[in-house]
Amino acid sequence: MHRVAAQLGVTKMALYRYVPGKAELVALMVEAAIGPYPPVKVRHSGWREQLEEWAGQLFDVFRRHPWALDATVGPRIMGPAELSWLERAVSALDGTGLSGAERMDAAALLVGHVRGITQQARATGPAGNPEAQLGALLGDLMQAHGERFPALTAxxxxxxxSHGQDQAWEFGLQRILDGLAALIDRRVR
Known part of the structure; x- marks a missing residue:
């Protein structure tokens, strides 16, 4: 609160006229940065396409605002804009036969994947490719000790x-959606 007050050129106590504490201030910052879920431009017929689009848009938000990764961990205050994102993911699964709890769990699983890939990208920098960097780091080690780790070497x-092409985002997203599809298929039968 002190640092924010200094940035705004006001006293720390002046901030308390607007927000009761740090948690509320962070919630307002997240609301402003993430914003409400964008209006759907193209109507997708299926839940899978809707969730692919949703996850890609959330990935873009976290790439633009990497500080939000730390600000959105654990139980906390959430505003209407952030809740609109969750609403969109859960509603994409309407009519699939999944329970409300399962739809919430599916959204949490997708958020986890988005967060994990975004954190990897943040750790490797703007031009980084996590898979290529891992290969480069382990290359010499595998040359020296590859016989001890044959599966990893292969x-x-x-x-x-694949020329170090980063495939973790798409691979993980498609496997999560495949798992949901299998569960949905079992419920429909």
Whole structure:
């Protein structure tokens, strides 16, 4: 609160006229940065396409505002804009046969994937590719000790053939959606 007050050129006590504490201030910052879920431009017929679009848009938000990753951890105050994102993900699964709890869990699983990939990208920098950087870091080690780690050596060699292309985002997203599809199919039968 002290640092924010200094940035705004007011006293710390002056901030308390607007927000009761740090948690509320952070919630307002998240609300302003994330904003409400954007209006849907293209109507997707299926839940899968809706969730693909949703996850991609959330990924973009976290890339633009990486500080929000730390600000949105754990139980906390959430505003209407942030709740609109959750509403969109849960409503995409309407009519699938999943219970409300399962739809919430699906949204949490997708948020976890988005957060994990965004955190990896943040750790490697703006031009970084986590998979290529991991391969480069482990390359010398695998040359020296690859016989001790044959499966890892084979996997890294295969990944190198893809020219270090970062596939973790799409691979993870599609496997999560495949799992949801399998569960939905079981419920429909």
């Amino acid at each position: 996997a890294l060699t295969s990944a190198a053939r």
